[in-house]
Amino acid sequence: EAQVTQNPRYLITVTGKKLTVTCSQNMNHEYMSWYRQDPGLGLRQIYYSMNVEVTDKGDVPEGYKVSRKEKRNFPLILESPSPNQTSLYFCASSSRGDTEAFFGQGTRLTVV
């Protein structure tokens, strides 16, 4: 089954404790992306990647890092999480940068 898998689904952590949210797709897609979704603000793009070793900033990249060492994986790294990064996070992939995106199930992160 074609899918985008994020882990974990839920995470509660403390301020400053580094964490990684994993994202994997099994569709051999070139393009992958991370979003955060907040009430009243909608989905905002954090980072995206056009291909292996190629990443670029979205609209809200501050406080986040990404890497794309393999085509199927695109982890999101929070080196020093803060409470304002409490949000619902989605990973997505698409065959190219301008085609339909497939989204993961979401990761609900709470930073206390």
Next chain:
Amino acid sequence: EDQVTQSPEALRLQEGESSSLNCSYTVSGLRGLFWYRQDPGKGPEFLFTLYSAGEEKEKERLKATLTKKESFLHITAPKPEDSATYLCAVQPLSGTYKYIFGTGTRLKVLA
């Protein structure tokens, strides 16, 4: 500045009562406009992509249209299972491949 505005924020319809959702955008050139459906607690699910003004696409009770400044998602004779949040996203024609999402329209269809 690139911007996407969706209206209304929320919409309640009786089953069978047709209506339209609006997505207005301001971008310096449009590479593509996308419609997604999102159910509570789930990731968005792709509906349509429109690339040029005048383009229309249909799927079951949904029809998406595109002009140079806005897109409409027409819902004909909706059913309760059409209840969801509908998201619009644009991709500007600039050198990057960023996406800009609107804040969505929450649709509730009453039986």
